[in-house]
Amino acid sequence: MSNPADYYEVLGVARDADAATLKKAFRQLAIQYHPDRNSAPDAEDRFKAINEAYAVLSDPEKRARYDRFGHEGLSGRAGPREADLRDVFGGDLFEQLFGGFARRATRPGARHGDDVRLPFPVTLEEVAAGGEKSVTFRRQATCATCDGSGAQAGHAPVTCDACGGMGRVRVQHGFLPMVTGCPRCRGEGRIVTHPCGTCRGNGLVQEEVTLKVPVPAGIGEGHTLRLDGEGGQGVRGGQPGDLYLIIQEAEHPFFERDGDHLVCEVPISFPQAALGSNISVPTLDGKARVKVPSGTQSGRVLRLRGKGLPNVEGRGRGDQLVRLQIETPVDLSPRQRELLEELESLSGDHPGQPRRKSFLDKLKELFD
Template sequence: MADKRDYYEVLGLQKNATEDEIKKAYRKMAKQYHPDLHPGDAQAEAKFKECNEAYEVLSDPDKKSRYDRFGHAGVDPNYGAGGGFGGGFGGGGFGGMDFDLGDIFSSFFGGGFGGGQRANPNAPQRGSDVQATLSVSFEEAAKGCRKTVDVERIEVCDSCSGSGAAPGTTAQTCSECNGRGQINVTQRTMLGNMTTVKNCPKCGGKGVFISTPCSRCRGAGRYRRRTKVEVEVPAGISDRQALNIRGEGNKGVNGGPAGDLRVGIDVRPHPVFEREGYNVWLDVTVSFAQAALGAELTVPTLDGNVKYSIPAGTQPGDVFKLKDRGIPNLNGRGRGDQLVRVMVEVPKKLNERQKELLRAYAEACGETPSAGESKGGFFGKKKK
């Protein structure tokens, strides 16, 4: 696992920050790095996730105190110093991509502050999204491919099937709430007796106790592990685009759906082709004689070599088009074109016969070429 930054540092806070300061710092950072404001910016997205993760811990008094005492080991399910039920890896709606700014704020203003207790710890929670990157070649991006991505994500513990109880044991029903997870509290008010429902303080609202936690997941029922996910890369994808693979992110809690896997695509450059939109550019070099007289060229394309005849009198910089030899359109039918730019090479070395012929050619053009080698000179100093 990559080294994690200190959560206070992530939010730009001092260690002794108050609840209010943590909230303010998070709001500021979340606004600054929100993916909607930086579409396709993987760095902003990573920052945003990092802030969410930091906020999820620091806004929860219980997690915060564990983090303050034990650091990341205190809140990471892998080490699980505090054990327990792994209430919120995913952080509910946080961390996902399918929500807008309003959602985030309503979700944490609605449920999070004050008591530091989730409204209902048994409610299904969607798992958070997971990021990965995938490097593909120019051709793979153009034609599409199937690839395997290494992903580190939270999965249901295979040892206890997610129950958190050691194999052969079961979680016991909480005696305080008889497994309901909630208790009724009756208060006398001016309007008469008011009964409110609270999460059971004994079991934290889970309704059950695990006396012998599963050793693999330390009672969390889920743990983070490396796994491989097959990814279908569509033809036409371009560098820095991301694929969203639904349901391949962190597993949800209490039967909630899994988050998504977001795969950032890194397209390696090609030695000769250059992409522009769905078109592919290629420079070909021809000799002066070929340009002047016309020639049949063998031109590499994404589909292999094709023949193309340049006409007599082709000029340096002329561009010809190989229709539909470009990159397939990602979201539909059709392909871009291949655009071939002609470069004309001036020979650097000539043998005697070539010189002779060229002088004769110059004479035929009415020019008076210099007899000797002209080294340097005004044009000789220019770039090769």
């Protein structure tokens, strides 16, 4: 090998680094560059170099020779001893990185079920009331024909002889043993020779299910409901996935939501605004009568306390805000026109329009 990298540089430590510093640097780098965890193309080479550097520098005798003679001082290379590595990483991490056949919590070939994510439309009425709502969707389910084994009846899967059913094989990675998924059975530990016709051997089929989902009162756009284990089924003992329902608020013909408040706009006529009146407004509980005070200006907001939405965390209920919009009459009948003209002709004597008066006064000041 030409010009091998300096071991101290490889580990990023000073030449007088003590054993603890070496160990710490090695541990960090080995975790960072482990090829199973780092997909960069040079990760494997870096990983090997890190191991090689540590093998030498962690051995006082080899380190002394390396310091005096450089790479030439070392004949033959060996990886760090397994006992040393266990010491550096602790048992569990050692198994992961250097792959003894750690006993795994799940069977070989076990796979988690897929999570399912769905938009979940709710109306403001449903948000207000809370309660249950049905959702129908498709998810993966265990194939009933083969009971999830993936094999035709009478043709049980055979244990993979390449990995002895472990699903993983030990390979030499540079000079360190590592464990990787068995290429023969693709990690399943077994080989299906005669695949089930219903699921084509993967043990899963699509099913349509309908679930009743609790909808918390006051929930809103963008919230997510999670139902543990209601996603797709796993295979060979793998856990099922979860169901995530992403709340989408349906548009309402009257209301816009502002947090826990509801806002609605109600058109009223000019005489209703001027004279005052009782009008009907929509609420989530049905129609309500609301008093419009005389002399109401367009845009005035009336507040109906407690007629909004319940707070999702149980902090009471919001209000309903009724914004009054005065609608100017159009397509006047001759009689309406007559009356309005008469009204306008009287406004000089009795303006009763404070904003207009102040506007006209300012205009006069500026230009007359």
